[in-house]
Amino acid sequence: MEIAIISHDGKKAEMVQFLNEHKNLLDSKHIELISTGTTGTKAEKAGFKVTKVLSGPLGGDAQIAARVAEGKTQMVLFFRDPLEKHPHEPDIFMLMRLCDVYDVPLATNPATAELLIKAI
Numbered sequence: 611m612e613i614a615i616i617s618h619d620g621k622k623a624e625m626v627q628f629l630n631e632h633k634n635l636l637d638s639k640h641i642e643l644i645s646t647g648t649t650g651t652k653a654e655k656a657g658f659k660v661t662k663v664l665s666g667p668l669g670g671d672a673q674i675a676a677r678v679a680e681g682k683t684q685m686v687l688f689f690r691d692p693l694e695k696h697p698h699e700p701d702i703f704m705l706m707r708l709c710d711v712y713d714v715p716l717a718t719n720p721a722t723a724e725l726l727i728k729a730i
């Protein structure tokens with residue numbers, strides 16, 4: 611199962627904390643993590659194996675959106691920062707829209723991610 615992990619800068623520490631809290635599950639061989647660039651680098655530094663795409667503002671959200679549309683990514687954990695402006699907002703909305711189009715579970719905050727991960 612491919613899970614995308616994405617976090618805005620103000621939420622990266624929470625993402626790393628979340629990953630560490632679920633290390634046993636996320637390290638297991640039936641889970642593959644994919645990530646936008648900078649989030650992926652943080653995850654790698656925390657010891658996770660991650661396939662990285664471009665950084666979000668450079669097209670990473672759009673690349674993950676394409677994987678959702680292609681049926682490759684089965685879950686998206688996206689810790690958004692609602693208090694910041696993002697130059698790539700159209701890409702962010704495209705990703706969320708395609709999760710809805712293809713009925714792919716999408717968590718946009720840690721509390722929902724916690725619920726989704728418990729369902730695996």
Ligand SMILES: O=C(CO)COP(=O)(O)O
Nearest residue numbers: 646647648649665666667
């Ligand atoms: O901008 C992002 C999501 O919209 C995240 O991108 P980075 O992981 O490269 O910071």
